[in-house]
Amino acid sequence: GVKFHDGVELTAEDVKWNFDFIMENNFTRMSNVWQILSRDKPTEMIDEYTLRFHVKEPYVPFPRNTLGNAYIYPKHIWEPISQRPDFDWFTYVPTAEDQIGCGPYKYMDYVPNAWYKFEAFDDYWHGKPYLDYLLRPIITSGDAELLAVKRGEVDIFTGFLASEAIPGLLREEGIGLYLYNNQYMYHWGMNTYKWPFSVKEFRFALANAIDKQDIVDTLLLGYGLPGTCGVEAPFFSYWYNPNVPETYS
Helix, strand or coil, X not given: CCECCCCCECCHHHHHHHHHHHHHHCCHHHHHXXXXXXXXXXXXXXXXXXXXXXXXXXXXXXXHHXXXXXXXXXXXXXXXXXXXXXXXXXXXXXXXXXXXXXXXXXXXXXXXXXXXXXXXXXXXXXXXXXXXXXXXXXXXXXXXXXXXHHCCCCCCCCCCCCHHHHHHHHCCCCXXXXXXXXXXXXCCCCCCCCCCCCCHHHHHHHHHHXXXXXXXXXXXXXXXXXXXXXXXXXXXXXXXXXXXXXXXX
């Protein structure tokens, strides 16, 4: 089974408590949960390891957009904390004992504005990680991150790079650069309940007027892929079907 870092097993009861807590509090950050799940009965325990979700209506991206964006906190730790009379989710500062998850590395130490330190979790469900420790420095700007890489102050950096920084890094000796298509999209969010975005033909015109390839070539210097007007983008290869015509094409 899956264990939390304190050795307690993670069960469907933990998952249920987290989603029910979100539904009760309507956290803005978690609107993709409480707008989708049924208010009357959002979750239902089937057994110790099975949880059924009830949605208001069919919602195709439910596994990724709803389940995939919720954190699972250990109920045995956070339920007592949340029931304190003076508890406020937005102002509460967790203690070291509260920092319990179920990932490959567990919390060890933290120095404000300096670094976090983690150690490998021996009972991680997917096997103990290769590295015994991780030290994650707190770097507050992209320029400082690049400088730390060039100086050899960090072993690895993962994140977003400005496209114009890539050619220079490719010329740096001793730095290995691996490019991949991140699951991040520059998207144009619009309120389809308001005019003119409520007009399908208007959205159709916008979708066809934007030269997505030109954006990739000029703004991203070729480091990217043109987006689509559907729910899934090409880099979600598990769901993306290139043979299905785009709705707005």
